[in-house]
Every structure is written in C-alpha cells, then in structure tokens.
Amino acid sequence: MHKSSASAVPVFKLYGETAAWPTPDLIHCESIPERSRLHDWEIKPHRHGDLVQLLYLQGGSAELEVEGVVNRVQQPSLQVVPALSVHGFRFSQDIQGHVLSLALPLVEQLSTVLDSPPLSHAVCYPVAEQQRYMDTLFDSIAEEYSTQQAGRELMLQSLISALLVWVGRRSQALMYAETQNQDRGREHLQRFTCLLESHFREHRPIEQYATELGISAAHLNALCRRLAGQSALQLINQRLLLEAKRCLVYTAMTVNQISDSLGFSEPAYFSRFFKRGCGLSPKAFRQQR
Structure with missing residues (x-):
C-alpha cells in the first residue's frame, strides 16, 4: 500500500462519505464486500476523527495497514482500528466479513465497565477456535442493526458490549503472554x-x-x-576481550601465555582478535596502561 503524508490523508465519517452520520444510535454495520466492491476491493489510506472500527474477516484474504503496520490476513481475524489512526485495506474478491463502526461517545460509555479501554490500540486478533462464537455475534449485530424491532438500541449495545469484553480479554491475554x-x-x-x-x-x-x-x-x-x-x-567476544584486558593490566603474563589461557589456537590469532576489538595490539594496550 502507498503511504501518504498526514496532511494528505482524507478524514471521513465512513469511507468515501462526508455526509452526516446515517443512524441516530452511534452505530453503523455493513458487510466488507458491500463497500469495498465499490472501490475495486481497495480502501485507500484515510482516517476517522470520531469513529472506532472493528473489521471481522470471516473468509478470503486481506492486507490490513493501520498506522504503518501491515497484517496479511488469511485466517478469521478481528482488526481494531482506533479513532484518528490512518488505515487502508486491500481485500481479495472472495472476502467475507463485517465492518462495525462505533462513534466515540458510545465506545467511551461501554468501556467504562471494563478494566482498560480495549479499542485504544490497533491490534489484529486471530479468532481461531472461537470463530463460531464470533460468526454468531456479528451475524446477530448485523441482523439487529438492519431491523427496527422493539428494544433495538438496548440489544445492539448488549451485543457490542459482549464483543468489547471479548476484545478486552484477548488484549489482556496478549499482554500476559x-x-x-x-x-x-x-x-x-x-x-x-x-x-x-x-x-x-x-x-x-x-x-x-x-x-x-x-x-x-x-x-x-x-x-x-x-x-x-x-x-x-558479540557477548562472547566481549567477555574474552575483558579477560584479556584484565590479564594485560593486572598480571605479568606474556601475550603468548594470555593467548593460551584464553583458549586461542595461536598468539597471532589472539593479537588480531584483540586489535579488532580494542583498536590496539595487546602490547600497545599494556604499554598505554
């Protein structure tokens, strides 16, 4: 992906849009193909001033770049994109998954019950054996978002809270590891x-x-x-060099004796080793001291 200077990076509400937020509940959910198909499967570097995004990749492959860090994803994964972070994506044409965009006020409200904000760092979490759980969770969020049933806002917040708990636990597990x-x-x-x-x-x-x-x-x-x-x-050579210096300064051993005591096959090899590490021959080093 091509890098852009910060001043040239566009700031969008949603990628490619400058219109007002589309829903009153501070949440937006859509499939990854739904938007990326319109842009030839590439979302160029941009940022959101007041949005946090969660990309759940269920199938296909993707190249995800967030703040200069590139993850090449071929397994189910969840990418966290914090607010104001520059990000761009390239997807395979068989990509499957969801993009969940959350306005900062909602994120802050839901994060107050967690020990630490789980969406403040750009991390790509492998889903691995929990794919069935994540599939169900994102499918439920997408379905609830697209309908207007009673208690929709509460249900959406509950489902997103469960998602934030999952991210928080994975974040803590990574920190512990x-x-x-x-x-x-x-x-x-x-x-x-x-x-x-x-x-x-x-x-x-x-x-x-x-x-x-x-x-x-x-x-x-x-x-x-x-x-x-x-x-x-380098650590091994430094230890040998230190011992050689000690012998030259604090003993009356000859250079040949020091070479032999330090396990060198011949004095000439020891002298070359010493000069390479110290800048002086053993004899010159001893005279200087």
Missing part, C-alpha cells in the same frame, strides 16, 4: 551469562549454549539483541 515471554527471555539471558562465565575460554559455538538452554541459536541471538543490544557472539 508478552510479560511471560519477557520473563522467560530474561531468565534465558541470565543463564546464558552464567554459562558464558564458566566456559568463555572454551570458544564454544553458539549452538552449544543454545542447546543447554533448551532453545534454538536463532532464538538465543534474538534474545541477546532484544535484551542486551548485542548478538550472542
């Missing part, structure tokens, strides 16, 4: 640091450390980059 992953990541990094302290002289491959931790080498590298800002190999 992220916290758990962060905690496990820190635990893995701490264990890696301990293993490194015991074995850095052995020049172990990263795969061996990862195996002892019960994770892949790629996962270990990703954890090190995310939590320590460096790759696993």
Whole structure:
C-alpha cells in the first residue's frame, strides 16, 4: 500500500462519505464486500476523527495497514482500528466479513465497565477456535442493526458490549503472554551469562549454549539483541576481550601465555582478535596502561 503524508490523508465519517452520520444510535454495520466492491476491493489510506472500527474477516484474504503496520490476513481475524489512526485495506474478491463502526461517545460509555479501554490500540486478533462464537455475534449485530424491532438500541449495545469484553480479554491475554515471554527471555539471558562465565575460554559455538538452554541459536541471538543490544557472539567476544584486558593490566603474563589461557589456537590469532576489538595490539594496550 502507498503511504501518504498526514496532511494528505482524507478524514471521513465512513469511507468515501462526508455526509452526516446515517443512524441516530452511534452505530453503523455493513458487510466488507458491500463497500469495498465499490472501490475495486481497495480502501485507500484515510482516517476517522470520531469513529472506532472493528473489521471481522470471516473468509478470503486481506492486507490490513493501520498506522504503518501491515497484517496479511488469511485466517478469521478481528482488526481494531482506533479513532484518528490512518488505515487502508486491500481485500481479495472472495472476502467475507463485517465492518462495525462505533462513534466515540458510545465506545467511551461501554468501556467504562471494563478494566482498560480495549479499542485504544490497533491490534489484529486471530479468532481461531472461537470463530463460531464470533460468526454468531456479528451475524446477530448485523441482523439487529438492519431491523427496527422493539428494544433495538438496548440489544445492539448488549451485543457490542459482549464483543468489547471479548476484545478486552484477548488484549489482556496478549499482554500476559508478552510479560511471560519477557520473563522467560530474561531468565534465558541470565543463564546464558552464567554459562558464558564458566566456559568463555572454551570458544564454544553458539549452538552449544543454545542447546543447554533448551532453545534454538536463532532464538538465543534474538534474545541477546532484544535484551542486551548485542548478538550472542558479540557477548562472547566481549567477555574474552575483558579477560584479556584484565590479564594485560593486572598480571605479568606474556601475550603468548594470555593467548593460551584464553583458549586461542595461536598468539597471532589472539593479537588480531584483540586489535579488532580494542583498536590496539595487546602490547600497545599494556604499554598505554
């Protein structure tokens, strides 16, 4: 999708419309094909000043971009589009699903009973095993919206409240999972640091450390980059370099002895390693200190 500058992004009530809100109950519901078919299955980047939208994709595929984040969806999913967020969509011609637009006053009113506002962040939630429930919920909302039966407003608010509870629960579950992953990541990094302290002289491959931790080498590298800002190999090399500096400053060991004590196959290799990491040869570093 093409990105647009904020000043060039149109602001609509509903996509392609500048008319007043079509219903008095602060809700609008339509099928995804109903509007996207009119625009060749592409909704170009735009935003709504006072609307929150929920796109429920039941079938087909879509490319959903919200605030620069693109989700390519091929499974039943629910996309939250907060107010004022720039968004654009591209749908397959066999797309099935619903678009539910909620005016901010209604969202704020219904959110007061929830622990945290579930519609303030752009998230795409996979529906997975709860598809039957979501199908029923959105079908009920669409049917109630299109008829004028007694108690329509109350029924719509009740159904949308159930939907917001679902989104709120999924949001909390995601936050909990992220916290758990962060905690496990820190635990893995701490264990890696301990293993490194015991074995850095052995020049172990990263795969061996990862195996002892019960994770892949790629996962270990990703954890090190995310939590320590460096790759696993960089951390290993830094530990070796630190020990080499300590030996050069605080002992009378020769460069050859230091090289041997740190597990290098030959002093020339150690000297190249040290100069690459420190900018000075071992001898020059010792003289400078």
